[in-house]
Amino acid sequence: MNSKELIVNTLSNVVPDDIAKEQIEKLIEKPKSSDLGDYAFPTFILAKSLHKAPNMIAKDLVAEINQDGFEKIVNTGAYVNFFLDKGEFSNDILHTVLKEQADYGDQNQGKGGNVPIDMSSPNIAKPMSMGHLRSTVIGNSIAKIISKLGYSPIKINHLGDWGTQFGKLIVGYKKWGSEAEVEEDPINNLLKYYVRFHKEAEEKPELDDEARAWFKKMEDGDKDALALWTWFRKLSLSEFQKVYDRLGVEFDSYNGEAFYNDKMDDVIKTIQEKGLLEESRGAEIVDLSAQDLSPALIRKTDGATLYITRDLAAAIYRKNTYNFVKSLYVVGSEQSEHFKKLKAVLKMMGYDWSDDIHHIEFGLITTNGKKLSTRKGRVILLENVLNDAVDLAKKQIEEKNPGLENKDQVAEDVGVGAVIFHDLKNERRDNFDFNLEEVVRFEGETGPYVQYTNARALSILRKVGDVDYASADSMSLSDPEAWDTIKLIQEFPEIVSRAGEKYEPSVIAKYSLKLAKSFNQYYAHSKILTEDDGLNARLALVKSVSIVLQMSLNLLGVNAPEEM
């Protein structure tokens, strides 16, 4: 019986019969402050039926209640406050964590079901920006979280490797570029052509016609055009790979837009067969006015397909290939309309599984309050941000721990970790204005703070050497200084499932900060390494904290250096 069940049972013996156990369980809450106990039962709802003031009810309940198994049960105002037996509780939880280790918190609500996650999806020949970072790290973290909940995530990098921008790129390259230049620094030089193209096209609209012509050649299978496309794609991909390596992200599929080129005719045919395709203003659409949405443009006036056509093909392909239980798209919230349409069209096509598609939207990153724009050259290069962060981390190490052995690796872990953590710390939907100083901050509520806490815990464990605390019979720890930390460790499984249900890595990030803070407080106020009866239990606590902190960081995709 867990502690909550114990409380429900205890209460149900003294509360009027018309209040069901489930109802009691729903009413039980956690007080804001530990001084008020570990759980509380508000008595307001009993006031009417008992014709008594809530304060009196709480007092009477406490007088009647059986206190066995608790440290104490008292009333404060209208609340009945429960204080758990610290020794027993800590003994249970610490044993569990030390036994299960990295499996602690594992759950099986997913039952192995496949969950494709559309994430990252940078555009070929453009640098990865902070926006792509968001999609990448959020998707990666969600993959790890749902994997712990028993799902099988499939990480798909839906590369932007097709479209009219390649026509522009080819024009730009032919006019202003050279092979040597591109080989030397592919992304930046390709970007240079792209930005210049847009600048010059403002004056010379005929450039746009040229670009369209080149893209048409690509679609028609022209050898020269496709050779250039293949080359750009290959160079870009290997540049992207460098960033993914640093972020520790791997993909199960790189099927991007081009992959669906030969799969769209079938989709359009099906839409037509179901009688959904209409002509409007020279284009072919699916009318969605019944769903209060603007029409889905399936084919342009010139016969070319569009974004949604491709996404329909992709959605169907993924259902056929993976037979998913859910299909996730980690894409900015400015596209929420698009996903509503996508789901609506699928539904109209008779695919009920469209309900299993979820748009995991996130807020956009701005600079000085303005949206980033590749075309205007207003980008924040992810690589620069990572480099700056790592440099700063290196500097900190030189200052604070100059004797550290693998400084460069640790600087990489800390710098990159700070950037990832910063991105995941807040709710996904929040917009944020990019501020380098804030992103690479190492103090306070940051990734490095959590990493540092873990490193200190590990340092203690290194110091004790061969004390066999892990197999000790008793890990009973009634030290009030340690109590908040113990309770937080116990909460971890609940936190993981909440993060999974909401597709919200910030739940994990916030939790890791709370646990780190709580442990740092304990650390600052208690001497852990003293020879007394409590040593085993304290070491078990330190070990448990480090296990859970490392797991939390891991779920976020952040490394946890042993020393820093």
Added chain:
RNA sequence: GUCGCAGUGGCUCAGCUGGAUAGAGCAACGGUCUUCUAAACCGUAGGUCAUGAGUUCGAAUCUCAUCUGCGGCACCA
């Protein structure tokens, strides 16, 4: 115009399905390293939770309206 998202101390944000005096972190000020890593810890100061109604025993949390900001709104993705 319309739809969506948001509005909490100087700044950045927590606040779970409504509940006990609204919490953190930065920044400011003041303390704590001969003792387990001071990337830490402790303290002080700072908020009529955008505004106005409503529901409720009880609202930052739910409903409606208003204001402000951001984003989307047919041939980009």
